[in-house]
Amino acid sequence: MNGHHWVRVTPCDSIPLREGRVVTLGGRDIAIFNLGDRFMATDNQCPHEGGPLCDGIVAGDSVVCPLHAWKFKLETGAVERPASKHECLVTYPTRIEDGIVVLGLPEISTP
Numbered sequence: 672m673n674g675h676h677w678v679r680v681t682p683c684d685s686i687p688l689r690e691g692r693v694v695t696l697g698g699r700d701i702a703i704f705n706l707g708d709r710f711m712a713t714d715n716q717c718p719h720e721g722g723p724l725c726d727g728i729v730a731g732d733s734v735v736c737p738l739h740a741w742k743f744k745l746e747t748g749a750v751e752r753p754a755s756k757h758e759c760l761v762t763y764p765t766r767i768e769d770g771i772v773v774l775g776l777p778e779i780s781t782p
């Protein structure tokens with residue numbers, strides 16, 4: 672089963688347009704980006720050397736890491752630049768409820 676458990680994280684207007692903010696949920700640092708018409712969420716840590724993607728530059732529907740400018744597609748988490756790299760960020764589904772950004776976290780399976 673590939674369910675999500677949905678967590679209300681922050682009011683939509685607490686994330687300025689085309690910026691990111693980090694939240695810590697279930698031990699993960701997750702960056703949430705305001706693209707104007709929607710919010711996107713990925714792991715905050717850049718797979719290159721751990722740069723904080725929440726401080727990156729949002730360009731179109733991508734984010735550019737503030738440290739060495741790797742560029743990630745927010746929709747899929749795929750590296751767009753450098754093209755030779757195939758690392759991928761974990762992405763999280765989002766929705767908006769009553770002006771609050773709600774994140775879908777993978778269901779934790781308890782043994």
Ligand code: FES
Nearest residue numbers: 717719720722736
């Ligand atoms: S840490 Fe993100 S590009 Fe190097």
